[in-house]
Amino acid sequence: MNGALTLGIDFGTSNSAAALMDANGVLQVIPLDGTRAEMPTAVFFNSETHGVLFGSEAMQAYLAGTEGRLLRSLKSLLGSSLMDEHTAVGDHSLRYFDIVVLFFKELKRRCEAHADVPLTSAMLGRPVHFVDDHPERDALAQATLGRAAMEAGFTHIAYQLEPIAAALDYEQRVAQESAVLVVDIGGGTSDFTAIRLNPARSKEADRSNDILATTGVHIGGTDFDRLLDLSTVMPSLGYKHIGKGNRPVPNSVFFDLSTWHLIHQAYTRKAMHFAKELWTDFSDPSLHARLMEALVGQYGHRMLAEVEAAKIACSISGQNAAVHLEFLRGMAAPEVTADAMALALQDAVSQVVRCAQDCVAASGLPAVDVVYLTGGSSALAPLVAALQAAMPQATLVTGNRFGGVAAGLAYAGSCAGHLLHD
Ligand SMILES: Nc1ncnc2c1ncn2[C@@H]1O[C@H](COP(=O)(O)OP(=O)(O)OP(=O)(O)O)[C@@H](O)[C@H]1O
Numbered sequence: 001m002n003g004a005l006t007l008g009i010d011f012g013t014s015n016s017a018a019a020l021m022d023a024n025g026v027l028q029v030i031p032l033d034g035t036r037a038e039m040p041t042a043v044f045f046n047s048e049t050h051g052v053l054f055g056s057e058a059m060q061a062y063l064a065g066t067e068g069r070l071l072r073s074l075k076s077l078l079g080s081s082l083m084d085e086h087t088a089v090g091d092h093s094l095r096y097f098d099i100v101v102l103f104f105k106e107l108k109r110r111c112e113a114h115a116d117v118p119l120t121s122a123m124l125g126r127p128v129h130f131v132d133d134h135p136e137r138d139a140l141a142q143a144t145l146g147r148a149a150m151e152a153g154f155t156h157i158a159y160q161l162e163p164i165a166a167a168l169d170y171e172q173r174v175a176q177e178s179a180v181l182v183v184d185i186g187g188g189t190s191d192f193t194a195i196r197l198n199p200a201r202s203k204e205a206d207r208s209n210d211i212l213a214t215t216g217v218h219i220g221g222t223d224f225d226r227l228l229d230l231s232t233v234m235p236s237l238g239y240k241h242i243g244k245g246n247r248p249v250p251n252s253v254f255f256d257l258s259t260w261h262l263i264h265q266a267y268t269r270k271a272m273h274f275a276k277e278l279w280t281d282f283s284d285p286s287l288h289a290r291l292m293e294a295l296v297g298q299y300g301h302r303m304l305a306e307v308e309a310a311k312i313a314c315s316i317s318g319q320n321a322a323v324h325l326e327f328l329r330g331m332a333a334p335e336v337t338a339d340a341m342a343l344a345l346q347d348a349v350s351q352v353v354r355c356a357q358d359c360v361a362a363s364g365l366p367a368v369d370v371v372y373l374t375g376g377s378s379a380l381a382p383l384v385a386a387l388q389a390a391m392p393q394a395t396l397v398t399g400n401r402f403g404g405v406a407a408g409l410a411y412a413g414s415c416a417g418h419l420l421h422d
C-alpha cells in the first residue's frame with residue numbers, strides 16, 4: 001500500500017472528479033474522462049454487447065440510441081431504500097448499491113492508471129445535507145457512500161463537506177484574511193459555507209474555528225432541468241392538459257419523466273399500463289400518443305439531456321436555445337428563452353438564495369467580502385444575478401467549477417493524513 005498518496009473524490013450527482021496530492025505536496029486534478037476533469041456520474045449497460053460503459057462514453061452510447069440501460073444521478077439514491085432494490089440491467093438485475101460500487105471501481109481504476117500506483121486512501125466529499133430534514137437518512141447516505149468506496153477497494157476513507165473542500169481549494173489563491181461565502185451549486189444540492197480564509201492557516205488540520213456556518217438545500221441543476229422540462233416540453237405530452245370532464249391529466253408520469261433518477265420508474269410494466277389507460281382522460285389524443293411514444297421509445301433521458309443542453313446554452317449566451325426533440329414524431333423544437341427560464345426557475349432560485357443568506361446570517365458576520373462560486377450550476381445566469389442582488393457588497397469570484405471540490409478534498413486528505421493512513 002502506498003500510504004503517502006491521498007485521493008480526493010468528489011462523487012457528484014451529475015459529475016464526479018478526483019484529485020491527488022502526492023508525497024511532495026503537489027496537487028493535481030486527475031483527467032478522469034479523456035482530458036476532462038469531470039466524468040459524468042453515469043453508467044450504461046449495453047444490451048447489444050453486454051458491456052458496461054462509464055462517464056461520457058455511457059452518455060454517448062445512450063444518446064446515440066444504443067439499446068441498453070442508463071443510470072444517472074446515483075447520488076440522489078444514497079440514503080433511500082431504493083439502494084438495496086434490484087433493477088433490471090440487460091438480461092440480469094443488480095442492486096442500485098452494486099451499480100454505485102461498479103462506478104467507484106471504475107473511478108479508482110482510472111485514478112490508478114493515471115497515478116501508476118495502487119490508491120487505497122480516499123477523502124470522500126459529502127454535501128451539507130444528502131437528504132433535507134432527515135438526519136437518519138442523511139447518516140445512512142454517508143455510510144452507504146463509504147461502504148461503496150470500501151467495496152470498490154478503498155481501505156482508508158474519511159469524509160469532508162464539499163463546500164469546505166471548495167473553500168480549501170480557493171484558499172490557495174487568497175493573499176490575505178477574508179470572509180468568504182463559498183457557494184457550491186451542483187446537480188443535486190446547493191451548499192454554502194461562511195468561512196474565514198487565510199493562507200497562513202491553510203496547513204492546519206483542524207479549521208473548525210474558521211468555519212462560521214454551513215447551510216445546504218437539496219436543490220441543484222437536476223431540479224432546474226426538471227422544472228424547465230415541465231414548463232417547456234412536458235405540456236406537449238399532456239402535462240397540465242385539461243382533459244375530459246374538465247379534469248387535469250394525472251401528473252406523476254410527467255414528474256418521473258423529468259427527474260433524472262426517477263425516469264426508469266416510468267418504464268415499468270405497471271407504470272406503462274397506467275399511462276396507456278390514461279387515454280380516456282385526454283381530450284386531445286395526439287398528446288397521449290406522444291406521451292406513449294416517449295414511454296415506449298424510452299426517450300426520457302434523451303429529452304431531459306436536450307433540455308439540460310438548452311438550459312446551459314441559454315444561460316451562457318442569454319439567447320433563445322432550441323430543445324431538439326425531432327426524434328419525437330411531429331414535435332416542433334420548443335425554445336428556452338432567458339425570461340421563460342428565469343420564470344420557471346424563480347422559486348427554486350429564491351430558495352437557493354435564501355439558503356445563502358441564511359448562511360451569512362448564521363455566521364454572525366454583517367456581510368462577506370467574497371462570494372466564491374463553484375459547481376456547474378453556479379454559472380446559471382438567473383442564479384448569479386439573484387445572488388449578486390442579495391449580496392451587493394460582496395465581490396463574486398468564479399472558481400474551478402468542476403475540479404475545485406476534488407482538489408480541496410485531496411488537500412483536506414493530506415492535512416488529515418493520520419486519519420487516512422496506517
Ligand atoms: N453553464 C452552465 N449554466 C447552468 N448550469 C450548468 C452550466 N454548466 C453546467 N451546468 C449544470 O451543472 C450541473 C452539474 O454541476 P456539477 O458537476 O458541479 O454537479 P455535481 O458535483 O455532480 O452535483 P452535486 O455537487 O450536487 O452532487 C448540471 O446540472 C449541469 O446542467
Ligand SMILES: [Mg+2]
Pocket residue numbers: 010012013162184186187375405
Ligand atoms: Mg458537486
